[in-house]
Amino acid sequence: MNMKSNEWPLWEVFIRSKQGLNHKHVGSLRAPDAEMALQNARDVYTRRSEGISIWVVQSSMIVASDPTEADALFEPADSKVYRHPTFYDLPDGIEHM
Amino acid sequence: METITLEKLAENFQAKIDADIKIEPNDWMPENYRKTLIRQISQHAHSEIVGMLPEGNWITRAPSLRRKAVLLAKVQDEAGHGLYLYSATETLGVSREDTIDDLHEGKVKYSSIFNYPTLTWADMGAVGWLVDGAAIMNQVALCRTSYGPYARAMVKICKEESFHQRQGYEIMTNLMKGTALQKEMAQDALNRFWWPALMMFGPSDAESKHTEQSMRWRVKRYTNDELRQAFVDATVPQAELIGLTVPDPKLKWNEERGHYDFGDIDWDEFWQVVGGNGPCNKERIEARVKAKEDGAWVREAALAFAEKRKMRENQ
Numbered sequence: 001m002n003m004k005s006n007e008w009p010l011w012e013v014f015i016r017s018k019q020g021l022n023h024k025h026v027g028s029l030r031a032p033d034a035e036m037a038l039q040n041a042r043d044v045y046t047r048r049s050e051g052i053s054i055w056v057v058q059s060s061m062i063v064a065s066d067p068t069e070a071d072a073l074f075e076p077a078d079s080k081v082y083r084h085p086t087f088y089d090l091p092d093g094i095e096h097m
Numbered sequence: 098m099e100t101i102t103l104e105k106l107a108e109n110f111q112a113k114i115d116a117d118i119k120i121e122p123n124d125w126m127p128e129n130y131r132k133t134l135i136r137q138i139s140q141h142a143h144s145e146i147v148g149m150l151p152e153g154n155w156i157t158r159a160p161s162l163r164r165k166a167v168l169l170a171k172v173q174d175e176a177g178h179g180l181y182l183y184s185a186t187e188t189l190g191v192s193r194e195d196t197i198d199d200l201h202e203g204k205v206k207y208s209s210i211f212n213y214p215t216l217t218w219a220d221m222g223a224v225g226w227l228v229d230g231a232a233i234m235n236q237v238a239l240c241r242t243s244y245g246p247y248a249r250a251m252v253k254i255c256k257e258e259s260f261h262q263r264q265g266y267e268i269m270t271n272l273m274k275g276t277a278l279q280k281e282m283a284q285d286a287l288n289r290f291w292w293p294a295l296m297m298f299g300p301s302d303a304e305s306k307h308t309e310q311s312m313r314w315r316v317k318r319y320t321n322d323e324l325r326q327a328f329v330d331a332t333v334p335q336a337e338l339i340g341l342t343v344p345d346p347k348l349k350w351n352e353e354r355g356h357y358d359f360g361d362i363d364w365d366e367f368w369q370v371v372g373g374n375g376p377c378n379k380e381r382i383e384a385r386v387k388a389k390e391d392g393a394w395v396r397e398a399a400l401a402f403a404e405k406r407k408m409r410e411n412q
Binding site for chain 2: 006007008010027028029030032033036043044047048064066067068
C-alpha cells in the first residue's frame with residue numbers, strides 16, 4: 001500500500017441502481033471513515049439519480065485473485081463444455097427446452 | 098517454475114493491446130506505459146480541478162437563478178470528474194497527495210486553456226461551448242483508451258459533460274439574440290477563446306513527442322491534429338448558425354478534403370502558456386495551494402475524529 005499516514009483511507013464504492021439489481025462497483029474515493037465515505041459516495045457517484053443504495057468497503061479489505069494465475073484458475077471451466085445447454089443434441093421438432 | 102523474460106512479457110502486453118483487450122491495474126505493464134498513464138491521467142485530473150476556477154469566478158454573478166444553478170452543477174461535475182481521475186491515477190500505484198503536490202510544485206501540467214481569464218459573462222458561454230466542446234472531442238476518443246480504469250472514468254465523464262457544452266452554446270445563442278452590446282460581448286468572447294481552444298489539442302503531430310508511442314499503446318486513439326480538425330469542422334457551422342464570426346481570415350471550407358482549412362496557430366503563445374507564462378498561471382496554482390493549506394486542518398480533524406471513534410468502539 002502506498003498510503004501515507006496522514007492520507008484518508010481509500011474506499012471502493014458499489015451502487016444498486018434500482019430495486020431488483022445487484023450492487024455494482026462504480027469506482028473509489030478517499031474518506032476518513034465509513035459514514036463520510038457514504039456521504040462522499042452520494043456526492044461523487046450519484047449526482048444524476050444513479051442509485052438507490054450504496055455500499056462502501058475499505059479497499060484494503062478486498063482480497064483479489066492474481067491476474068498472472070488467471071489461466072490456471074479459470075482454465076478448468078473452459079474444458080467443461082457439457083455444462084452448457086448447447087452441448088446437447090436434441091431431436092428435430094423440439095424447439096424449447 | 099518457468100521464468101518469463103521481460104521481452105516475453107512486453108510481447109504479451111502488446112498482443113493484448115493489439116487485440117483491444119483492456120489493461121487492468123494488477124496486470125503486468127511496461128514501466129513507461131505506467132509512467133505515461135500517470136502523467137496523462139493526473140494532468141487530466143488537475144485540468145478538471147483547476148478548470149473549476151475560471152467558472153467558479155462567475156457563480157455569484159450569474160445573470161439569473163437558472164444560470165446560477167446550471168453553473169453550480171457544472172462546476173460540481175468538474176470536481177467529481179477530477180475525483181474519478183485521481184482514483185484512476187491511484188490504481189497505477191501513486192499516492193493521491195503526491196500527485197497533487199506535483200501539480201503545486203509545477204512538476205506536472207494541466208490544460209493550458211485554464212490560464213486564460215474569464216472577463217465577461219459571455220466567457221461562460223465560450224468556455225462551455227468551446228472548451229468543453231474541445232474536451233469532449235478528446236474524451237470521446239479516450240473512452241476506448243487501453244487502460245480500463247481510465248476508459249471507465251471517461252465513459253462516465255462524457256455522459257455527464259454533454260450538458261456542459263449545450264449550456265455554453267445556449268448562453269452564446271441567447272446573447273446573439275440580444276442587444277448590440279450583448280452580441281459584441283459574445284463575439285469578443287469567441288475572439289479570445291477560439292485560438293486557445295484549438296491549442297487545447299496540444300502540439301501538432303510533427304511536434305508531439307508522446308503521440309507515436311501513445312498511439313501504439315492505444316492510450317491515444319487519434320492524433321492531436323485529427324482531433325483538432327474534427328473540432329473545427331464541428332464548431333464552425335455552430336458559430337455561423339447564431340451569427341458569430343470565427344476570428345480566422347484563413348478559415349475556408351475545402352471541398353476536396355471535406356474539411357475546413359484554417360490558419361496557423363501561434364505556437365509561441367502555446368509554449369509560453371504551457372511554460373508557466375500565461376495570463377493566469379501563477380494565480381491558478383496559488384489558488385490550489387491555498388485551498389490545500391487552508392483545508393488541511395479539516396482533513397486532519399476528520400481523521401482524528403475517525404481514529405478516536407474507532408478507539409472508543411474497541412474499548
